[in-house]
Amino acid sequence: MATFEKLKQFEPGREAKTVLLLLDVTEKVNRNGGSYCHLLLSDGEEQHTATMWDVKKETYAHFVNNLIECVIKSDVYNNTLRFIVTKIVAAPEEFKVENFIISAPIESDKMYKALLDTAANYDGKDSILYKITENIFEKYKEKLLYWAGAKTIHHNCYGGLLYHLYRMTRMGLVLLKVYPLYKDVLITGIILHDIGKLKELKTSPLGAADFTADGNLFGHVFLGLEMFDEAVSEVKKEFDSISEDDAEKIRLVKHLIASHHGKTEYGAIATPAIPEAMVLNYLDLIDSRMDIYEKNKPSEAGTISERIWSLDGYIYSPALSLPENKNQK
Structure with a gap:
C-alpha cells in the first residue's frame, strides 16, 4: 500500500x-x-x-x-x-x-468481560450492586463495545469509553490494597460513573462521537443517574426485599456518579462527601490526563509540544527509553 x-x-x-x-x-x-x-x-x-x-x-x-x-x-x-x-x-x-481507525489498545470484548468479572469478584454475582452493573452492561452491550469516551480531548476513539473504565478500575484495585474503603461501592462507582455517555453521545461505528440533544440539554451525569435509577428499579424486582445495607450501598454509588466531576463548576451535581467519591474523582482526572499526555507527547525525544489547551501547558518528550509495562494490558 x-x-x-x-x-x-x-x-x-x-x-x-x-x-x-x-x-x-x-x-x-x-x-x-x-x-x-x-x-x-x-x-x-x-x-x-x-x-x-x-x-x-x-x-x-x-x-x-x-x-x-x-x-x-x-x-x-x-x-x-x-x-x-x-x-x-x-x-x-x-x-x-x-x-x-483509532481504537483502544485492548480488544473491547476483553475489557467488557474484565469489568464484569471484577464487579463479580468484589460484589458477588448475587449482590444487588453486581445485578445493577450486569443489567446496564447487558442492556447496552452493543454500544459499549465501540462507544467513544468523549467527542474530543480524551478517549475519543473506538472503544474509548470501555478503555477509560478499564484503566480506572485497575487503578482502583491498587488503592483498595492501601486504603480502608467500601470495595464494592468504589468498584461499582468506577464502572458506572460515565455510563450516561451512552446517551450523552452518539458514536459512529468508526468511533467518532458527537453530542446528542439530551447530551447538550442534560449532560452525562444526569443521564447516568437516570440509567442507574432505571436499573435499580428493574433489579429490585428480582429480590423479595432490599436490606438496609443494600439500600445504603445503592445510595452511595448514586452519590459517586453524581459527584465524580468533583466540583459543581466542573459539572458535578454534588461534591464528594465520602472517600470513595473523592478517590473516583481523582482516578477520573488521572486517566483523562494520562490519555491526553499519551496522545500528544512529541514523537521525537528531547522535544516539546505545541501548547495543549486542555492542559494549559506543554508536553515534553524525555530523552529516555520508557520501560516496558508488562501489566498495561
Missing part, C-alpha cells in the same frame, strides 16, 4: 497532499454570514479538527466515514497548531479504512 503522511509530521507552515479518514463535517457561520466547515479527520494515530473555508456541509457530507485525499496546511494560531484543508477528492482505492 502507498504511504501517506501522518498529521504529526506537519510542521507549522507546511502544505502537502495526504490521505485521511473523514469522520464528521460541521458547518459554521462567520461574522459576515459566510459558511465554513470543521472537518474531523483521523490518520490512524491521531484525530484533529481542520477548517475548510467558504464551503457548505452538503458539499462534502457524502465523504463522511470514507477516506479522502486532501491538500492540507498547518499553521499556529493562538499558540495552537491548526490545520487548513483547501481541496478534497476521494482517496485512491488502494487505501483501506481499517488502517485509519
Whole structure:
C-alpha cells in the first residue's frame, strides 16, 4: 500500500497532499454570514479538527466515514497548531479504512468481560450492586463495545469509553490494597460513573462521537443517574426485599456518579462527601490526563509540544527509553 503522511509530521507552515479518514463535517457561520466547515479527520494515530473555508456541509457530507485525499496546511494560531484543508477528492482505492481507525489498545470484548468479572469478584454475582452493573452492561452491550469516551480531548476513539473504565478500575484495585474503603461501592462507582455517555453521545461505528440533544440539554451525569435509577428499579424486582445495607450501598454509588466531576463548576451535581467519591474523582482526572499526555507527547525525544489547551501547558518528550509495562494490558 502507498504511504501517506501522518498529521504529526506537519510542521507549522507546511502544505502537502495526504490521505485521511473523514469522520464528521460541521458547518459554521462567520461574522459576515459566510459558511465554513470543521472537518474531523483521523490518520490512524491521531484525530484533529481542520477548517475548510467558504464551503457548505452538503458539499462534502457524502465523504463522511470514507477516506479522502486532501491538500492540507498547518499553521499556529493562538499558540495552537491548526490545520487548513483547501481541496478534497476521494482517496485512491488502494487505501483501506481499517488502517485509519483509532481504537483502544485492548480488544473491547476483553475489557467488557474484565469489568464484569471484577464487579463479580468484589460484589458477588448475587449482590444487588453486581445485578445493577450486569443489567446496564447487558442492556447496552452493543454500544459499549465501540462507544467513544468523549467527542474530543480524551478517549475519543473506538472503544474509548470501555478503555477509560478499564484503566480506572485497575487503578482502583491498587488503592483498595492501601486504603480502608467500601470495595464494592468504589468498584461499582468506577464502572458506572460515565455510563450516561451512552446517551450523552452518539458514536459512529468508526468511533467518532458527537453530542446528542439530551447530551447538550442534560449532560452525562444526569443521564447516568437516570440509567442507574432505571436499573435499580428493574433489579429490585428480582429480590423479595432490599436490606438496609443494600439500600445504603445503592445510595452511595448514586452519590459517586453524581459527584465524580468533583466540583459543581466542573459539572458535578454534588461534591464528594465520602472517600470513595473523592478517590473516583481523582482516578477520573488521572486517566483523562494520562490519555491526553499519551496522545500528544512529541514523537521525537528531547522535544516539546505545541501548547495543549486542555492542559494549559506543554508536553515534553524525555530523552529516555520508557520501560516496558508488562501489566498495561
